[in-house]
Amino acid sequence: MLGRTASSLFWMSRYVERAENMARLLEVGYRISLMPRAIEGHRDEWRSTLTTAACEASYFAKHKDITTTEIIHHLLFDDDNPSSVRSCLKTARNNGRAVRTALTRDVWEVLNGTWNEFVLVRPESITSERLPGFLDWIEQRAMLFRGALLGTMLRHDTYFFSQLGTFIERADNTARILDVKYYILLPKPSDVGSDVDIQQWATVLRSVSAHRAYRWFYRDSTYRPWLVAEFLILREEMPRSLTFCYQWITRALDGLGEVYKQRYACQDEAVDIYGRLKLGNMEDIFQSGLHEFLQDFMLSNNQLAADVGQTYNFP
Amino acid sequence: MGSIFNEMLNPDGSVRGPYAQIHGWVGSLGKDNVERALKEAESIFRRLGITFAVYGAEEASERLIPFDIIPRVFAASEWRRLTIGIEQRVRALNAFLHDIYHRQEILRAGRIPKDLILQNSAFVPQMVGLNPPRGVYAHIIGVDIVRVSETEFYVLEDNCRTPSGVSYMLEDREAMMFLFPDLFKQHRVAPVENYPAMLRQTLESVAPQGAGSEPTIVLLTPGIHNSAFFEHAFLADEMGVELCEGSDLFVDNGYLYMRTTQEPKRVDVVYRRIDDDFLDPLTFRPESALGVPGLFDLYRAGRVTLVNAPGTGIADDKAIYTYIPDVVEFYTGEKPLLRNVPTWRCNDPKDLAYVLAHLAELVVKEVHGSGGYGMLVGPTSTKKEIEDFRARLKANPKNYIAQPTLALSASPTFTEAGVAPRHIDLRPFVLTGDRVRITPGGLTRVALKNGSLVVNSSQGGGTKDTWVLED
Incomplete structure (x- = not known):
């Protein structure tokens, strides 16, 4: 396989995953902006959405103030924002x-069909009432894409490179969401769960579609910051946790190792990160600093992506 | 313009043989059925991503080429006659290219003016003395043919560089078989689907010496922004070869390699869909980023085969076109079986005077143009368009040739106003390697506007499935 092909497969999946995450972030941001006490707080919420999406710079390059309409437009439709859903879907399709x-035909048809439908949507037609449905549609298309990959692709190098893209992006996204909100997760003496905090923790869980799963998993009706963090970092049962992502990343790299009958350093690198996550516990993480831990994780995750690219001759 | 030959109906209203069943079928299709089929066909094409980019349009807009569901049909005997003429012409074109880049016998014999070849921008001096495997230059030729009567066919153009459109031939057939399976039960239609396999065989047969029994073939594309990218991807997929961009290939130690996820892999045959100028910045255009530095030297050394060879454009140059009947006779010793359209060369003062006096009746084309751009179709142009064109022609006469407006045959086509005749042409695809292979069928293009003679997809033309019936 060409190195460029491997790279395109990787980025194709990364961008679909990014589009889905963007839709989730918007969903949460929008929900909060609707809440009764949000009048004052919603600007902060949107700002943190921008930070999480790493779109602050691109947004403020064009807009002075934070307004719901402009944020939604910037994150969904703006061609100048390389992480807008539109840009993500376009880049994913171009890579595909x-x-x-x-x-496979099925994977291609999802990518192509999604883009073809997306461009028919006029941005001004996405009013408040239509936004949730539209975001749902984006998430569903991303899920369809992953389903087509899982269901139709040979377990060969093509499949493994696309899986790497999905899970490296997802790990980055989960870590980023936690990092932006880390301060509200920090255990404080006053940690009695004020309304505001509970709402914030719910936000974190919701942005990775885990608010229901959390309740089932911990059999607990209140959100506890410690557990929220544990759920999203260490619990391998949770399909957006860092540990879960690394389970899949190491699997994909092992798969490549088998296909090519060759073991590379990046495979060990991933196993190492995975091992540290598996052995990790929240006490240590909070001890040494959640923020530092997450920053450190994102760096290693990026480094791994770069090393994979170098190992397999991405252009 | 004489009377227009109708592919389906004789002048007396009776149905021509090959269309015996099609005629009834067309009559039985209700408007609703047709609309449903067209919608379905469109969604098939769109889903598969069969689109082409229109140059000059805003954004990188992608359009579907309109598809007409009424096939264009040849009887076996008609097709046989046509293919004999095509094969004769294609063999002569390859012999001509070999001669032009070697002894230049045809120039010495005075059959073509020397300057017309040697001063021609399509002549590639770097090709002189070079011996491509099996002496083949134009491995893939798309010969554009029009019909004007039961027995008269004219060649409009020999596309010897990188002819495109074969994916439409294949996908139109797929769509027809999907939409109207019963129609295929009633006819014995020669299959076109082995074109990719034939192309692969052709490419393997011209691999350089020392490539081994399983030569590595790649398709070299300019990338996703090229208007024919879909076709490049489609053909690579159908042949089972890598689809490469220039940056995926590199020259090392006298061989061509592609960058893979593992060790570099040696490449023997490059089916390139980029123009000569962009192939190799060290030999041709230095600023080109599409090609592979050092590729041409390898080619020269016989380490890699380029398909088609560089410099084949001299054989489809419009200024040379008028000489092709002589070319056929010169190399085959036979009378040409396919005719050329009578052509006035505007660099000749006598011809120019005639053309200027008859602009309203003629089709005037740029010598180096393609795709229906920059041409004048006299009979369908306004006075102002004709006068504007006259000025351009006078300013640079040698840039133009002119031809009578041919009465292209018309095929029944679904239009907004129901079934109506529309003008068509035909591009069969001819492969030359160890032997000449012609797919039974080709791409039929149809001018969808009433009365229009321009079938180019860039100018609103559509396509039809092309059937060759078996005996």
């Missing part, structure tokens, strides 16, 4: 198009 021959 460049390696059309490596994809």
Whole structure:
């Protein structure tokens, strides 16, 4: 396989995952902006949405103030924002198009169909009433894409490179969400769960679709910051946790190792990160600092992505 | 313009043989059925991503080429006659290219003016003396043919560089078989689907010496922004070869390699869909980022085969076109079986005077143009368009040739006003390697506007499935 093909597969999946995460972030931001006490707080909430999405710079390059309409437009439709859903879907499709021959028809049809439908949507038609439905649609298309990958692709190098893209992006996204909100998760003496905090923790869980799962998993009706953090970092049962992502990343790299009959340093690197997550416990993480832990994780995750690219000759 | 040959109906209203069943079928299709089929076909094409980018349009807009569901049909005997003429012409074109880049016998014999070849921008001096495997230059040729009567066919153009459109031939057939399976039960339609396999065989047969029994083939594309990218991806997929961009290939130690996720892999045959100028910045255009530095030297050394060879454009140059009947005779010793459209060369003062006096009746084309751009179709142009064109022609006469407005045959086509005749042409795809292979069928293009003679997809033309019936 061409190094460029591997790279396109990787980025194709990364961008679909990013589009889905963007839709989730928007969903949460929008929900909060609707809440009764949000009048004052919603600007902060939108600002933290921008930070989480790493779109602050691109947003403020064009807009002075934070307004719901402009944020939604910037994160969904703005061509100048490389992480807008539109840009993500376009880049994902262009990557898929460049390696059309490596994809099954089903995977390609999801990518192509999603883009074709997306461009028909006029941004001004996405009013408040239509926004939730539209975000749902984006998430569903991303899920359909992953389903098509899982259900139709040979377990060969093409499949493994696309899985790497999905889970490296997802790990980055989960870590980023936690990091932006880390201060509200920090155990404080006054940690009695004020209304505001509970709402914030719910937000964190919701932005990774885990608020229901949390209740089932911990059999607990209140959100406890310690557990929220544990759920999203260490619990391998949770499909958006860092540990879970690394379970899949190491699997994909092992798969490549088998296909190519060759073990590379990046495989050990991933196993190492995975091992540290598996052995980790929240006490230590909070001791040494949640923020530091997450920053450190994101760095290693990025480094791994770069090393994978170098190992497999991404252009 | 004489009377227009109708592919389905004789002048007396009776149905021509090959269309015996099609005629009834067309009559039985209700408007609703047709609309449903067209919608379904469109969604098939769109889902598969069969689109082409229109140059000059805002954004990188992607359009579907309109598809007409009424097939264009040849009887076996008609097709046989046509293919004999095509094969003769294609063999002569390859012999001509070999001669032009070697002894230049045809120039010495005075059959073509020397300057017309040697001063021509399509002549590639770097090709002189070079011996491509099996002596083949134009491995893939798309010969554009029009019909004007039961027995008269004219060649409009020999596309010897990187002819496109074969994916439409294949996908139109897929769509027809999906939409109207019963129609195929009633006819014995020669299959076109082995074109990719034939192309692969052709490419393997011209691998350089020392490539081994399983040569590595790649398709070299300019990338996803090229208007024919879909076709590049489609053909690579169908042939089972890598689809490469220039940056995926590199020259090392006298061989061509592609960058893979593992060790570099040696490449033997490059089916390139980028123009000569962009192939190799060290030999051709230095600023080109699409090609591979050092590729041409390898080619020269016989380490890699380029398909088609560089410099084949001299054989489809519009200024040379008028000489092709002579070319056929010169190399085959036979009378040409396919005719050329009578052509006035505007660099000739006598011809120019005639053309200027008859602009309203003629089609005037740029010598180096393609795709229906920059041409004048006299009979359908306004006075102002004709006068504007006259000025351009006078300013640079040698840039133009002119031809009579041919009465292209018309095929029944679904239009807004129901079934109506629309003008068509035909591009069969001819492969030359160890032997000449012609797919039974080709791409039929149809001018969808009433009375229009321009079938180019960039100018609103559509396509039809092309059937060759078996005996």
